[in-house]
Amino acid sequence: xxxxxxxxxxxxxxxxxxxxxxxxxxxxxxxxxxxxxxxxxxxxxxxxxxxxxxxxxxxxxxxxxxxxxxxxxxxxxxxxxxxxxxxxxxxxxxxxxxxxxxxxxxxxxxxxxxxxxxxxxxxxxxxxxxxxxxxxxxxxxxxxxxxxxxxxxxxxxxxxxxxxxxxxxxxxxxxxxxxxxxxxxxxxxxxxxxxxxxxxxxxxxxxxxxxxxxxxxxxxxxxxxxxxxxxxxxxxxxxxxxxxxxxxxxxxxxxxxxxxxxxxxxxxxxxxxxxxxxxxxxxxxxxxxxxxxxxxxxxxxxxxxxxxxxxxxxxxxxxxxxx
Numbered sequence: 001x002x003x004x005x006x007x008x009x010x011x012x013x014x015x016x017x018x019x020x021x022x023x024x025x026x027x028x029x030x031x032x033x034x035x036x037x038x039x040x041x042x043x044x045x046x047x048x049x050x051x052x053x054x055x056x057x058x059x060x061x062x063x064x065x066x067x068x069x070x071x072x073x074x075x076x077x078x079x080x081x082x083x084x085x086x087x088x089x090x091x092x093x094x095x096x097x098x099x100x101x102x103x104x105x106x107x108x109x110x111x112x113x114x115x116x117x118x119x120x121x122x123x124x125x126x127x128x129x130x131x132x133x134x135x136x137x138x139x140x141x142x143x144x145x146x147x148x149x150x151x152x153x154x155x156x157x158x159x160x161x162x163x164x165x166x167x168x169x170x171x172x173x174x175x176x177x178x179x180x181x182x183x184x185x186x187x188x189x190x191x192x193x194x195x196x197x198x199x200x201x202x203x204x205x206x207x208x209x210x211x212x213x214x215x216x217x218x219x220x221x222x223x224x225x226x227x228x229x230x231x232x233x234x235x236x237x238x239x240x241x242x243x244x245x246x247x248x249x250x251x252x253x254x255x256x257x258x259x260x261x262x263x264x265x266x267x268x269x270x271x272x273x274x275x276x277x278x279x280x281x282x283x284x285x286x287x288x289x290x291x292x293x294x295x296x297x298x299x300x301x302x303x304x305x306x307x308x309x310x311x312x313x314x315x316x317x318x319x320x321x322x323x
Contacts, residue, residue, distance in 0.1 A: 043088075080140045089103075158173045177217060184218055
């Protein structure tokens with residue numbers, strides 16, 4: 001080997017030794033440093049136990065805290081606020097105002113050096129409950145015409161337990177799934193349920209039971225189509241007149257291939273022959289294979305108005321006399 005070649009080999013070896021030494025020092029003798037992480041949400045544990053005793057979290061004087069971790073300098077870039085938990089156990093709290101010590105924990109290899117608050121004040125009130133229908137939906141950022149196709153739900157409704165005020169903020173109970181996880185074939189999933197407000201934000205400090213729901217899901221898309229509602233009214237000889245109004249359109253969902261071939265849906269026939277008061281008759285359907293009703297359109301109804309004929313004539317006569 002030439003002298004030039006030996007020099008190149010020696011330089012490469014020197015670089016390798018230097019890198020190895022740097023790695024050894026960094027991972028074995030790296031000095032500890034302190035890093036502050038802001039806005040860590042406080043998670044309340046024991047909400048289920050509290051609910052079983054008839055209570056719920058009403059208000060708290062703080063919802064987020066700052067946490068300082070002591071950690072190796074080399075790990076700083078890989079640690080985020082999501083890796084830190086701050087909890088408060090509310091399982092044994094009594095009705096009224098309570099002070100609860102916070103427990104903060106960072107990822108493995110770190111130590112909590114400081115927390116901006118050591119304890120929080122939590123108001124506990126009596127709990128109310130309400131059963132709500134479970135919806136399976138995509139996040140708000142998903143395409144407007146995208147909606148999952150769902151079959152074999154393990155539960156159709158969930159109980160929401162919270163204070164009266166927090167319960168009034170809950171718009172729906174939802175299992176939110178990522179559209180990128182689905183394709184045209186049904187896939188079994190188990191998803192945690194969340195109580196959401198009208199804007200799709202989670203309402204905190206409520207208990208949802210069951211905690212999870214299982215179902216089969218596939219990617220789906222929505223389409224508005226014409227709705228045909230056949231109505232049967234054979235009893236025309238009595239003293240009542242029956243009028244009705246029906247929805248003209250409905251939104252369906254399914255795979256793109258199937259819904260693109262579907263231009264209308266026909267509801268099951270509604271018999272109004274023996275109705276004697278104003279009412280709404282829920283519509284039912286015998287849907288073609290692969291077609292489903294989109295969220296928010298499951299409860300369409302036929303509105304029926306019933307008028308007594310004799311009464312109508314008397315009212316008309318009274319109006320004529322008054323005129």
